[in-house]
Amino acid sequence: KLLNSEGRELRRALFSLKQIFQDDKDLVHAFVQNDGLTCLIKVGSSADQNYQNYILRALGQVMLYVDGMNGVMEHQETIQWLYSLISSKYRLVVKTALKLLLVFVEYTESNALILVNAIETIDSSRGDLPWTTIMRLLEGRDSLDMELLTYAMTLVNKTLNGIPDQDTYYDQTDCLEEQGIETLIAKYMHRPDSDLDLLQQFTIYEAVLTYEDGDDICRTCTIDPSIRHPKIVLDHRPDTQKIGPQTRHPKIVWTTDQTPKDSPGPQTRHPQSWTTDQTPKDSHGPQTR
Secondary structure (H helix, E strand, O other), rough: OOOOOOOOHHHHHHHHHHHHHHHOOOOHHHHHHHOHHHHHHHHHHOOOOOHHHHHHHHHHOOOHHHHHHHHOOOOOHHHHHHHHHOOOOHHHHHHHHHHHHHHHHOOOHHHHHHHHHHHHHHHHHHOOOOOHHHHHHHOOOOOOOOOHHHHHHHHHHHHHHOOHHHHHHHHHHHHHHHHOOHHHHHHHHHOOOOOOOHHHHHHHHHHHHHHHHOOOOOOEEEOOOOOOOOOOOOOOOOOOEEEOOOOOOOOOOOOOOOOOOOOOOOOOOOOOOOOOOOEEEOOOOOOOE
8 A cells, every 4th residue: 555655645654654553563563574664665765754754653663563673673774774864854854763773773782783784885875985974964064963963973882882893893983083083073072062962972982992992991981061161172081980891892881871861771682662752761571562
């Protein structure tokens, strides 16, 4: 029906899809098994932002269930499409896509490599280096939206944190360094209007990279709003916290003051529950189909 509909009929079908998945949990499994994700991405790739928002809402509902998340993990095109939406000029589309990618990466560490592959596929198809889409958002070329920047940098950190081997980790950070992420960090650290959550994500990125480079002690910074000065230099940060050694690099514990206020919480082994406005909240256990 989705592929054969258009206009008002298609809009109604997409709008009702999220509610259909809520009302009939068994439908999620059947939807995934019958190429439903391929259908959604095909429609979403040529749709306007309103249709894309409906599809993102439905996709968020699918990812609440184990069958749905497993289907997304096996459908690389879905992750590629979500990453491509970060370059959208519509704020709600970008925000929801970032949230869904955060939920995806947090579901299991192996999903980090799936996202890395999607990043390389999309950016290389545009003739760009991997992570270019994220970097353009962080650079604020179109607009300086601190909330979106914080989501984007959180996604960078959590993706890097899930990479199991050092070679792949350095491949990704080399791409980010080549595109000037250090200069970007310095710029925001010296901006008096920079969001504290965003600065915290930057310090996490630098702390893990420093640890990977072989420092015996890696320290992150908790930026205290009461003592923050407009001119914060990277080598002088208050309230440090030691990160202990890990097999590859430290696995960051994501506390509430290190993530966007309505972003996904700590890593879990099951999808998280979402409210109607697509804001993740803690789940009390894995949902059954």
